Amino acid sequence: MVLDIPKPDVFNAPLKVVEKMMTGAGPSNYHDRIRKSMSLPVLGHLHTETLKIMDDIKEGIQYLFQTENPHTFCVSGPGHAGLECALTNLLENGDTILITCCGIWGQRAELMSKKLNADVKVLYKHPGEQVSIKEARNCFRMYHPKVFFLAHGESSTGMLQNLLEFGDLCREYDCLFIVDCVITLGCAPIYVDKFKIDVAYSGTQKVLNAPPGITPITFSPRALDRIAARKTLVTSYNYDAILLGEYWNCFANHPRIYHHTVCSTLLYGLREAIALFLERGGLESSWENHSRVTSNFCNLLVSNGLEIFIDDEMLRCPSVVSIKVPDNIDPHKVISYAMKNHYVEISGGLGPTVGKIFRIGLMGINATNEVAEKVAKVLIESIKEAELVSKI
Amino acid sequence: MVLDIPKPDVFNAPLKVVEKMMTGAGPSNYHDRIRKSMSLPVLGHLHTETLKIMDDIKEGIQYLFQTENPHTFCVSGPGHAGLECALTNLLENGDTILITCCGIWGQRAELMSKKLNADVKVLYKHPGEQVSIKEARNCFRMYHPKVFFLAHGESSTGMLQNLLEFGDLCREYDCLFIVDCVITLGCAPIYVDKFKIDVAYSGTQKVLNAPPGITPITFSPRALDRIAARKTLVTSYNYDAILLGEYWNCFANHPRIYHHTVCSTLLYGLREAIALFLERGGLESSWENHSRVTSNFCNLLVSNGLEIFIDDEMLRCPSVVSIKVPDNIDPHKVISYAMKNHYVEISGGLGPTVGKIFRIGLMGINATNEVAEKVAKVLIESIKEAELVSKI
Known part of the structure; x- marks a missing residue:
């Protein structure tokens, strides 16, 4: 059979990329060592060396998030995949979620939760304002949410949200606490365990200076209990926290199970980024x-x-x-x-x-x-x- | 506050990666030029240069799939994200899907469809056998599926499935035709338009020798009509074909809209891979x-x-x-x-x-x-x- 679509001409021009000062809201510049690591040879998704790098990264993320959660890993996808992974696992049809909306990340959590057919309640704030514990408590009284979403850093406004006391409020109402740390991991204190956060996720292309596409996330034992008690399946396969946890060796005495082909190149970049972060203090x-x-x-x-x-x-x-x-x-x-x-x-x-x-x-x-x-x-x-x- | 989790020791050892002959079922080895491209500086997800690379890649994928579909782009995720993107957009609660299962990819399609609460019918074959048009027709008569799934290459058995005539069968029953081309794109003839395929996706880490994590996919106008007629929202944000199409400039006279932070490094690798594929004939x-x-x-x-x-x-x-x-x-x-x-x-x-x-x-x-x-x-x-x- 003859081809219907001829070879495209655009590839005749070589790939050229200039170096910029990446001082927007992210991605940030890669360190030279990170760039170098990304040109290393590929490894298979179940090779011993790859699994060791994944284990190292897991320890690194536990440190960065200040958590002992065994259920700590990366999602193969951008920062948005962290948010979708959190919501998809915790929400079932009709579950009430309370979202604080101080900028775009609240809007995104709202859109994703609606797509998951949750009962979505939103506490809107003017862009640049943070949510107070009092305002949150009033909403908890009214809505009795099963899940609560807060962005630690609202990158659309440059606002840093206080995280204290919300964890206790959530426990009081048997509610799970999701925190978006995309822009704040490594630049502002986050103590996942101390702050009683149930799911926290971040991005690699901000403070860590690593390539995006592999997103750190952590689930508390409370979050896992909720997932175990679901009446319906998690709608996503790629973002299924249990299946991902099996691949990332999060369950003791449980064999690793092939879930997807993780990109070894992105793992190299992230491992090198964490190593540099540690070396720099x-x-x-x-x-x-x-x-x-x-x-x-x-x-x-x-x-x-x-x-x-x-x-x-x-x-x-x-x-x-x-x-x-x-x-x-x-x-x-x-x-x-x-x-x-x-x-x-x-x-x-x-x-x-x-x-x-x-x-x-x-x-x-x-x-x-x-x-x-x-x-x-x-x-x-x-x-x-x-x-x-x-x-x- | 003092840290609860100390610095991990594992990062004291430097990252070391040996070069292997990657002759398993994938990922395959990167070409030196692809490796080199991955150490280029990062670009922003909406920089002019990034958008141009995305446009180039889109043309490259249209050529590789032999399709004029404007709705051709990449999903930021592994090959599994291609399958999930196809199913999530085409299936609604209770829709009937017919899946041919000749190995693991049929099993994965089955699991994902069940997670999406579809009415799943499976045509099982012994591993290594292909599905005949006659068997498929019998199932179409019984089940009148709205979506039909076939793996072109079943990488778990090494079997190549014939694709002819299934497109016509699907049209006859007003059914959409999904084909998994992860292992076959570039090594065996796929004519998406001629074969009347509605959604085809592939992987980058096989014949293209590029890093995984960015997955080519194409949707036919028929598939888009079905999505437009959905009664419920697509459950996923990250895999939403309309939102992704807006970012990848798939709609004429429609502004690009920020959807997520695409990894420029993975785009470099894929663009270089397509350029090399073309140069090599x-x-x-x-x-x-x-x-x-x-x-x-x-x-x-x-x-x-x-x-x-x-x-x-x-x-x-x-x-x-x-x-x-x-x-x-x-x-x-x-x-x-x-x-x-x-x-x-x-x-x-x-x-x-x-x-x-x-x-x-x-x-x-x-x-x-x-x-x-x-x-x-x-x-x-x-x-x-x-x-x-x-x-x-």
Whole structure:
């Protein structure tokens, strides 16, 4: 048979990728050692070496999340897969979930829960505001949710949510506590066990500077009990926490079972990222560093006449800073000027903040005063340039 | 607060990966150019360069699948994500699906469909046998399925399923036709449009020699009509074909919408893999080459007293050859000898063929007589060694 579709011409041009300063809301730059690790030869999904790397990563994630949960592993998929894995396993048809919505991640949890046909209750906050324990308690009284969702860092606004006391509230109501830590793992304190969190997930392409596509997640014994008591099957195979746990060796005295072909290359990147994170001092050092660098960065911007979107310094996320777009400035012009002239990434708003803010991420190896000063300089120059253009 | 979980020691040892001959059922070896591409700097998920690479890849997949479907893209996940994406979008609660089960992939489709609460009918065949159009027609008469699943290549047995006429049968019954092409894309003729296939998906880590984790898939206009007519939401966000299509620019005159953070590194690997596939002659050349090399390989094994699991040469998959485990031989000993002494991967059986066969994959850059002869030599030596050990 002859071919119907001829060879495409676009592949005649070689693949070319320029290096940028990845100071948007993520992905962040890879460390050279991480890049190097990704060109290592492929391994099979059940090779001894691969399983050892998976075991190492599991220990690394337990440390990063500060948890003893044996049920700690990675989902093969982007950060969104962490959220979907959490919700798909914990929710059954008609279950009530209470979602706090302070930006896009609450919206995403709402959409996913509706797709799963849950009874979805949402506690909406203005973008940039956090949820108080009192507000949450009022909603618990009204709705008696079986699952509660909170984003620790709301990357669409740059807000850091307090996590204390919510775990106790959840226990009081026999409710499971899901926390989105995509933007905060490694830059702000998360103690999964101490905070009584039942499911926490993160992303690799933020503070860890690793490639996205493999997403750390942890389930508490309480979460597993709930899954075991389900009346219906988990609708997803790929995100089934029990099947994934079997592959990731999470059950004692249980053989590993082939579940899917994990990408060894992504495992290399993540293992190297965790190793580097540890070598650079680990959690306390990273928390302190992110906090200090973003605080300096905010001061620098304010001294140059810019306004930080989150007023209260205690509510500022130490990895993503949001800056109000000055009056009469087109943010797209600023962003494209910075990229075109300096290969520096500045993100715009997302979801409810579109057009209102710039977002700058100083994550992992980019959380230095040097990077902060460079991106501040580029931002200020780009805003001035956009001002000039708009006056012409 | 002090840390509860100390730094893990396992990261003190550096990451080390040896190069192996990846001649199991996949993943296959990466080409050097693919490895090199994976160490390129990261790009953002909405950067112009990333979107261009995605557009290129889309054209490449349309060529590989021989389809004009605009709704052609990748799912961020392993090959299993392709299957789950197909089923999740096409099936609603209680819909009847007819699954042909000739090995593990039918079993997986069965499990996933049950998780989606479909009305699942299975046409079981002995492992190694294919389904005839007559058998399928009998089942269509009985069950009037809304969705029909067939694996083109059953990698658990090494069987290549004929695809002709099933498309017409599906049209006759207003049924959608899903084909698993994970092991066959690029090694055996697949004409998605001509064969009237509604959803086809593949894997990148087989004939394309690319990293797994990003899975090509295509939906026909008929499949999209069915999705548009759904009464209930697609349960998954990550696998939602409409949302993914919006991100992958599949709708004319429709803006791209952020869906998830695609891994640019995996895109680089896949783009380079398609470019190499085209440079090495494209589809006809690859079909001819795989067919010739595996045929030589089978002859070589037979001349050395081994028996091919699939009797009928026409039913042998040109990428994975299955070989009967000789009497009184422990297949695990053979496999581990080959790995330990030669770093050569030989797969065992999978699902219904566990303990019964060896599986050897000659895929993409490994589909050469040189590789075939080397792995044949290692297999024969390893069997002899296992014989000796068992006699001691």
